[in-house]
């Protein structure tokens with residue numbers, strides 16, 4: 465019988481491979497049954513995320529064992545080979561024979577004619593599975609640095625090239641090394657409903673261990689992987705799932721009760737709701753996004769947190785025309801998401817180099833619009849979860865250097881937590897929080913002030 469965790473991991477991975485589904489959605493569907501054991505759930509999650517994180521590496525390791533290129537095989541075979549090779553090389557508590565036997569059973573069930581091939585390839589793979597680094601070092605001895613790093617860290621070459629060009633090889637390499645570590649889980653405490661200590665006690669009463677985060681005053685780090693949405697503390701609006709790095713963005717607007725704020729890219733509402741909490745839920749926040757489903761997501765989060773000051777609105781942020789100017793605006797722009805690769809391992813394979821150019825245009829347009837609709841002396845915060853200059857500093861520079869925008873860039877050092885220490889980097893055009901510094905996602909944030 466195929467282990468439940470492997471069966472569910474396969475279900476999710478085949479949806480990603482064959483139908484282009486997002487991993488988070490496909491896995492949620494695969495794990496939907498409430499009857500599932502927590503251990504099976506954890507194994508399925510580990511296999512699905514781990515396999516996608518290591519996909520380029522796995523394909524390189526598997527290729528010499530195949531007569532045909534991996535890309536020419538049926539998606540079912542690709543998925544079964546990758547997920548089984550992943551377990552053999554990375555999940556040392558899983559015996560190789562268990563992974564191989566289940567792989568053959570999976571093949572028999574989903575593509576019976578491929579079972580002998582799966583069996584033969586994985587028996588050979590198992591002989592060297594633990595030595596994958598040595599195998600690759602030999603294979604890549606004559607490869608360029610970019611190709612070697614791409615294969616070793618499973619990141620497409622164009623992304624490696626861009627990161628090296630933007631930040632230098634050392635910094636890029638440090639970040640790449642961190643991209644395949646599982647992401648820590650953090651929560652934001654809604655301090656309108658509980659103090660951080662009270663929230664820790666509520667979570668503890670539900671069997672969840674949490675401790676104060678190092679960076680954000682309202683941040684909590686949770687031990688292990690927990691489905692927080694099932695907890696009473698979540699349903700009661702005491703906590704929100706948010707990366708601790710993301711919690712540094714809303715305070716940059718210097719939110720105060722009574723302010724009128726616009727969030728041009730609000731869904732699913734993580735930063736909008738944080739703003740409302742920081743404003744004591746007094747004031748007005750117009751929260752825009754482009755689809756009905758996304759606007760609904762913002763509304764649901766506002767309702768769960770019992771926040772009245774948020775007005776979810778359907779609309780293109782580039783065309784927002786308010787009756788009067790806002791005190792502050794947030795542009796948490798759509799981006800390539802390279803700072804959140806740990807949480808969304810499939811993103812790196814979906815993105816194309818041409819996306820950067822298109823996104824940068826949209827980002828500039830959104831930021832220009834934000835600058836146009838805040839009052840004189842008001843602030844605009846621009847944020848992304850990517851690491852590329854073209855989407856970060858260059859966007860800020862393009863807008864701020866245009867005299868018609870009437871803004872200047874501010875140094876945000878004094879608004880950032882002291883816990884960041886010396887790790888501040890170059891901040892003239894904005895602040896980049898690297899994902900390998902404090903076990904957060906990677907974020908860029910800049911503040912502009914209207915003259």
Ligand SMILES: C[S@@+](CC[C@H](N)C(=O)[O-])C[C@H]1O[C@@H](n2cnc3c(N)ncnc32)[C@H](O)[C@@H]1O
Pocket residue numbers: 728729730731732733734735736752753754755758779780781782796797798799
């Ligand atoms: C990075 S996400 C925002 C995350 C959100 N601020 C949070 O913290 O939960 C970017 C959002 O921008 C939205 N978006 C994309 N193009 C847009 C546009 N032209 N106008 C407004 N929103 C847009 C996307 O739908 C997406 O929800």
